[in-house]
Amino acid sequence: MRFIAGTFDTGRGSWAGSNWRPRQAQDVFTDGPARIWATGFEPGEVRRGAGHRGQAELLAIGCCLATREEFSAARAAAERGAWTSAMRLPGSCLTVVCDRTGLRIAGDRAGTVTVYWIPVPEGVLWATAAAPLAAFAEAEPDPAVLLSAFMVRGVDVLATDSHFRAVRRVPPGHSLLLTPGRQPRTEAVPALTAETSFEEGTTAVRETITAAVGRRATGSGPISSDLSGGVDSGTVTSLAAARGPLLAVTYTDARMGEQDDIRYAERIAHDHPQITHATIDGTHAGVQHFDGLLDPALLPFTDTPSFTLGLLAIKAAQLAPATAHGSRAHLTGRGGDDVLEAVPTTVIDQYRAGHREQALRRTVAFARTRRAALWPVLGQAARTQRTLYPQALAALADAITAGPGHIAPPHAGTTAGQMLTWCGRGAATAWLTSTGRTVVGDLVAARAHSARPDIAPGALHERLALELMGDGHATFDQISRQQWGLPVHAPLLDNLVVDACHAIPGYARTQPGDFKPLARAAFTGHVPDYLLHRRTKTAFTSSLFAGLRTNAPALRRIIARSLLAQAGLLDTSRALASLDSAVRGEPAPLAALHALIVTELWLSTLPTARTAWWETTAASRQEVTR
Numbered sequence: 352m353r354f355i356a357g358t359f360d361t362g363r364g365s366w367a368g369s370n371w372r373p374r375q376a377q378d379v380f381t382d383g384p385a386r387i388w389a390t391g392f393e394p395g396e397v398r399r400g401a402g403h404r405g406q407a408e409l410l411a412i413g414c415c416l417a418t419r420e421e422f423s424a425a426r427a428a429a430e431r432g433a434w435t436s437a438m439r440l441p442g443s444c445l446t447v448v449c450d451r452t453g454l455r456i457a458g459d460r461a462g463t464v465t466v467y468w469i470p471v472p473e474g475v476l477w478a479t480a481a482a483p484l485a486a487f488a489e490a491e492p493d494p495a496v497l498l499s500a501f502m503v504r505g506v507d508v509l510a511t512d513s514h515f516r517a518v519r520r521v522p523p524g525h526s527l528l529l530t531p532g533r534q535p536r537t538e539a540v541p542a543l544t545a546e547t548s549f550e551e552g553t554t555a556v557r558e559t560i561t562a563a564v565g566r567r568a569t570g571s572g573p574i575s576s577d578l579s580g581g582v583d584s585g586t587v588t589s590l591a592a593a594r595g596p597l598l599a600v601t602y603t604d605a606r607m608g609e610q611d612d613i614r615y616a617e618r619i620a621h622d623h624p625q626i627t628h629a630t631i632d633g634t635h636a637g638v639q640h641f642d643g644l645l646d647p648a649l650l651p652f653t654d655t656p657s658f659t660l661g662l663l664a665i666k667a668a669q670l671a672p673a674t675a676h677g678s679r680a681h682l683t684g685r686g687g688d689d690v691l692e693a694v695p696t697t698v699i700d701q702y703r704a705g706h707r708e709q710a711l712r713r714t715v716a717f718a719r720t721r722r723a724a725l726w727p728v729l730g731q732a733a734r735t736q737r738t739l740y741p742q743a744l745a746a747l748a749d750a751i752t753a754g755p756g757h758i759a760p761p762h763a764g765t766t767a768g769q770m771l772t773w774c775g776r777g778a779a780t781a782w783l784t785s786t787g788r789t790v791v792g793d794l795v796a797a798r799a800h801s802a803r804p805d806i807a808p809g810a811l812h813e814r815l816a817l818e819l820m821g822d823g824h825a826t827f828d829q830i831s832r833q834q835w836g837l838p839v840h841a842p843l844l845d846n847l848v849v850d851a852c853h854a855i856p857g858y859a860r861t862q863p864g865d866f867k868p869l870a871r872a873a874f875t876g877h878v879p880d881y882l883l884h885r886r887t888k889t890a891f892t893s894s895l896f897a898g899l900r901t902n903a904p905a906l907r908r909i910i911a912r913s914l915l916a917q918a919g920l921l922d923t924s925r926a927l928a929s930l931d932s933a934v935r936g937e938p939a940p941l942a943a944l945h946a947l948i949v950t951e952l953w954l955s956t957l958p959t960a961r962t963a964w965w966e967t968t969a970a971s972r973q974e975v976t977r
Contacts, residue, residue, distance in 0.1 A: 352652065352829055355412050355445050359454055359476035359529040360384035369966045373483065380410055381449070384474070384531055385445065385454050391832075391933070396444075399424035406450075410436050413444030413464060414840065416566040432529075438526060438540045439735045439846050441562060449792025453530035456538055460842040461525035461686065462821030463828075467513055468535060475535050477527060482957070485515035485963035492516075492954060494920055495655070495794040501946035502791050503751075505774030505808075506744065506798055509536070509960055514655055519856035523818050543847070543855040543967050549869070550827070557850040557873040561590055566683065568594040571680040575600060576671035578628070580615035584868050585815060587842060589878040591682055592625040599626045599677045602669040603632035606897070610889040615882060617968060622781040627674040633894075638664040640898025645905050646956045651833040656953040657826030661898075661945050666827075667834065674835050681831070685824045686843035689817045690866045697809030699735050701858035709858075714771075722768035731768035742805050744775035744799035751776055751781025752792030754785075773808055779943035787920035811912060818850065854931035860941070896936055903934045906948055913947075914954045921947075922953030931936035 356373045362385070376388035381398050389412055400422055400892060409426040410415070417425065417440045425437040429448045438446050438457045445464050448455040456477060458464035468477035469484045478484050493516045499508045513520045521527045525537045527546070544555060568574055568591040576588045578599035587600050603614040613630070620628035642664035644650070648658060661665060674679050695717060702710035710730075717814040718728040735744065736741075769775055774795075783791065809844075821844055828839040842848065852860070852869070860869045871883040899906065907927060910916075916923045926947060935940035 352480060352481060352482075352654065353388050353389075354478055354654075354833070355388040355392070356381075356476070356478040356483065357385065357387035357447075357456070358471075358473065359475045359477070361529065361530070361533065361535075362531045364752065366896070371487070371961075371965045372968055373478075374962075374964060374966045379412065379571050380449070380572055383406070384495060385449060385529075389911060392895075394937055398422060401733055406430050408449045410447040411444045412447075413438055414442045414567075415440055415444040415641075416442035416563070416570075416845075434526075435541050435543065439543050439850065441566065441845065441847055443841075443845050452554055453528065455526050455528055455836065458523060458851045459816070459821070459844075459845075459846050460523065460524045460540075460542075460615065460822075461689075462818040463825045463827070463841065463844055464851045465523060465822075466521040467526050468521070468527060471654060472537075475529055477529075481515050481518045481520070482652075482654050483512040484518045485513075486959055486961045486964045487579065487975075488517055489916075489959075490515045490517040492707075492957065494915060494918060495790045496785070497950055497954075498787060498915065498920060499588050500656075501777070501792050501943045501950070502778050502780050503747065503795060505772065505812060506795055507802070507811075508745070508798075509793065509818075510798060511803065517637070521820065523876050524814075526606045542850040542854065544850045547854045549855055549872070551621055552851065552855040552906050553869065553873045556848075557877065559845070559847045559851040560586070560842065560873070561877070563845045563848050564590040565594050566682055566842055567591070567682060568841060570755060573677045574598075574680045574682065575676055576603075576677035577669075577684060578616045578619060578626075579889075580612035581617070581683070581684065581687075581888070582870050583684025583843065584693070585615065585619050585684075585882045586687075586870060586874055586878050587684045588849040589623065589628070589882070591617065592623040593666040593877075595655060596625045596627065598650040598671050598673060598678065599628050599681075600669060601628065602633060602665065603630065603886075604894055606893040607891065611885070611887045614891040615885060616638070619879060619882060626785055628677075631668050631672065633668060636668045639880035639901050640895050641902040641906060642898070644902065644909065644948070644952065647952050650952060650956055651830045652954070652956050653829045656946070657830060658823055658945060658949055659827045659830050660949045661835075663707045663830070666831070668836055670831065670835050674837055680835060681837050681839045682843050683839060684843060685822075685827075686817075686820050686848075687867075687870075689813070689820050690843055690852035690919055691860070691870045692851055693861045694809055694812040696735070696773075697726070697810050697857030699732060699771070700809035700856065702732075702736055703807055704856070704858075706858070713858065713863060717771075718767055721767035721770075726773065727768050727867045731771045735771055735773055738773060739804045740773055740808070741799045741802045741804055741812065744795055744802055747774050747776065748792045748796035748799060751780060751783075751795060752788050754788070767817065772927060773811075778940040778941055779926075779929075779947070782921050782925045782947075784919055784922055787915075790920060813853065815859055817844075818830055820844065892941070895941060896933065899930070899933050903930065906930060906944075909951050912955075915947075916950070 376390045380387035398411045407430040429437040467481045576596040577584045578588045618628045718725045824841045831839045915921045
């Protein structure tokens with residue numbers, strides 16, 4: 352797995368006295384107290400802008416799409432102390448600013464590139480992956496984080512933690528500040544775009560998305576893209592095809608083929624002469640959800656549990672035409688729902704912003720579109736408005752730890768009213784033992800103590816959804832690079848795209864009953880009108896149920912051998928009962944089952960030995976002299 356790592360001497364020792372470095376690492380930066388290595392990156396993915404002696408230096412490692420002029424301007428701005436522009440370069444990459452005061456390190460706002468760190472005797476060891484730091488520090492996985500990730504909703508489960516005890520996370524949208532003689536600290540990276548209206552913001556949305564797609568399309572060599580037929584993948588593919596030829600891949604199966612996706616995909620491909628279209632039928636290819644999980648030792652490892660493992664065979668079939676095409680970059684529409692749509696609780700933000708009459712009308716429309724009784728929905732919206740986030744978290748923690756009588760029934764769904772709450776517990780909490788309830792409840796209680804009382808629910812939920820999507824994309828990219836040697840890009844998750852879209856408040860980006868009006872406003876005349884006016888959305892539930900039924904024996908073995916259950920946190924009989932319900936086609940917590948399965952696979956394949964990630968400098972020198 353590729354990652355970037357670095358050290359910083361805070362004045363309490365000298366890293367030069369240590370003899371460890373990442374395995375097969377490339378030295379990319381050494382200056383005074385700082386040293387940075389990159390593992391698995393091509394030389395062209397490392398950009399360095401150095402000023403005159405004593406001036407600020409700027410490093411961008413990964414997919415940096417800035418022009419030479421933009422990069423130089425960002426370095427010059429950092430020299431003047433305006434480091435924000437350096438942390439908001441086009442693309443998706445790690446950014447490092449080194450100046451007279453120390454080091455400033457940032458991933459991206461969506462969390463596709465995340466920074467982690469641990470204290471070491473010499474100062475700080477940091478990386479863009481948590482697992483190498485955990486191996487270095489001999490830190491164990493954190494069961495509270497692993498469980499809470501699929502037990503609760505509306506909770507910032509990670510915050511400044513990671514999936515490992517003792518490994519700290521820099522929250523996406525923040526930078527890590529390392530200064531000699533001072534403790535590490537984090538600081539928010541301000542967005543470059545101020546809040547704006549729907550009408551005024553559409554130009555920036557169009558320009559940033561067009562640049563994010565176009566610069567990838569013209570700078571990568573042969574490219575490919577997902578073309579599901581939806582608005583997001585269709586927009587990305589259309590914009591890329593405007594820059595040159597590409598291969599567009601559509602995946603379908605016997606159940607999905609009855610929906611509209613394939614029809615829209617075929618029409619888009621037909622209307623773009625630059626597109627070569629490949630359609631993969633999963634039914635004919637013999638692939639389903641949860642195929643290929645019999646032997647965990649053969650599975651790719653990702654830094655966090657990855658839902659992509661449940662789709663591994665499907666993704667292999669889907670990306671096969673792209674690899675045969677020689678694609679150097681595969682574009683996806685991931686993140687479209689997070690930047691072009693909005694979460695239901697933005698209606699509370701609208702009310703708090705003073706637009707009370709509009710918020711009331713929006714809540715009524717929301718209840719109507721969800722076919723829900725009006726007064727319960729209005730009542731829940733009012734309760735959420737009156738409650739502070741820390742209060743809601745404290746109440747949730749109490750409900751989880753109170754006992755089975757306070758836990759949601761095994762097949763409880765999410766009602767329209769629940770979609771307007773601050774936070775809640777999922778049906779999977781019924782799987783928890785008393786010890787497991789304590790572990791999850793304690794984490795939620797800790798978040799209640801640290802939560803900001805002034806945060807708005809819509810803004811909170813948008814950030815959490817964005818970070819979840821960013822992490823999911825990062826692990827998909829990790830798997831694709833390992834398995835098929837194909838980098839996967841999500842232009843809609845780029846910093847500048849997120850900034851431009853989220854500068855328009857969520858309640859202004861969408862309207863109940865309308866589908867992605869922001870995409871329609873921004874791209875009318877640039878992508879096909881019939882795509883922008885699409886109102887249908889294909890459901891994958893029937894395909895998921897089919898895969899569960901076929902692979903039920905393998906999934907039962909994974910759950911029966913649960914390491915979380917062996918730790919006394921889960922009751923496997925209850926989790927297996929939920930799996931059996933799903934196999935029979937009955938209501939079941941499908942997302943939680945998927946999460947439990949990939950979490951157990953992640954735990955069973957986790958490389959924990961320090962030598963799996965690190966080597967001594969003596970060993971490195973011996974390798975060079977051979």
